[in-house]
Amino acid sequence: MPTIRKISAQEAIIVRHPVLRDGKPIESCHFDGDDLTTTQHFGLYESEILQGVISLFENIHPLFEEKYQMQIRGMAVLENNQGKGFGKLLVTHSEQILKTKKTDLIWFNARENAVGFYQKMGYEIIGNSFDIPNVGIHYVMWKKLGR
Ligand SMILES: CC(C)(COP(=O)(O)OP(=O)(O)OC[C@H]1O[C@@H](n2cnc3c(N)ncnc32)[C@H](O)[C@@H]1OP(=O)(O)O)[C@@H](O)C(=O)NCCC(=O)NCCS
Structure with missing residues (x-):
């Protein structure tokens, strides 16, 4: 059974790197605001191994009028474990957490292939x-x- 728990930005980077920035320097996996107290990172573990990550940033997008907006960044599941429902679990978990924290709207920049x-x-x-x-x-x- 996969479990989801809070992780640090450093742990999120372990999965971001091979999935989102393969072959690029590790520094390219650090996002502005990763260490802010308003930012949250979640990891999905199966058999106690980190398989997928998602990060939630307080960030207003000018396209939207909602007062409480959160941005998803760094959504990634290790290649060998994609297509097993882990990504969906991470997004659903994040939505449930944000619903209890006044968030009106979630937005993000989606890669073409993940739309x-x-x-x-x-x-x-x-x-x-x-x-x-x-x-x-x-x-x-x-x-x-x-809500
Ligand atoms: C995109 C990604 C996060 C999805 O996570 P995942 O664990 O592979 O996806 P899931 O198994 O939870 O899929 C949930 C549903 O979405 C579908 N799906 C998954 N990836 C898809 C894709 N790229 N395009 C269309 N549908 C997709 C699945 O078939 C599944 O459908 P179902 O509920 O009808 O069975 C993951 O594949 C990934 O890390 N990809 C590479 C990095 C990336 O693109 N990240 C997003 C950056 S914006």
């Missing part, structure tokens, strides 16, 4: 695609959280 994954969980694209240099084509995606 279908997020759409399955009710997230929508807003606006046109854009390029993040060295990472690729992205879309802003969002979902309102009912």
Whole structure:
């Protein structure tokens, strides 16, 4: 049975690196705000091994009017364990946590190839695609959280 618990930014980077920044310097896996007290990192463990990570940042996107917005960053599941429902568990867990913490809306910059994954969980694209240099084509995606 997979379990999800709070982890540090350093632990999140262990999974971010091979999945999101493969072959790039480890420094490229550090995100601004990783160590803020308002930022939360969660890890999914199976057999006590960290398999997937997600990070939640307090961040307002100018496209949205909601007062309490959170941004998902660094969503990653180790390649050998993708497609087993771990990513979905991490997003669902985050939504449940944020619902209890006044969040009105979740948004993020989704990689083109992950758009279908997020759409399955009710997230929508807003606006046109854009390029993040060295990472690729992205879309802003969002979902309102009912409280
Ligand atoms: C995208 C990612 C986080 C998804 O996590 P995962 O554990 O592989 O996905 P899950 O097994 O939880 O999939 C949940 C559902 O989404 C579907 N799905 C998963 N990845 C998908 C994709 N890339 N496109 C479309 N659908 C996808 C699954 O088939 C599953 O559907 P079901 O509920 O009907 O069975 C993971 O594959 C990953 O780390 N990919 C590489 C890094 C990446 O792109 N991160 C996102 C950056 S924005």
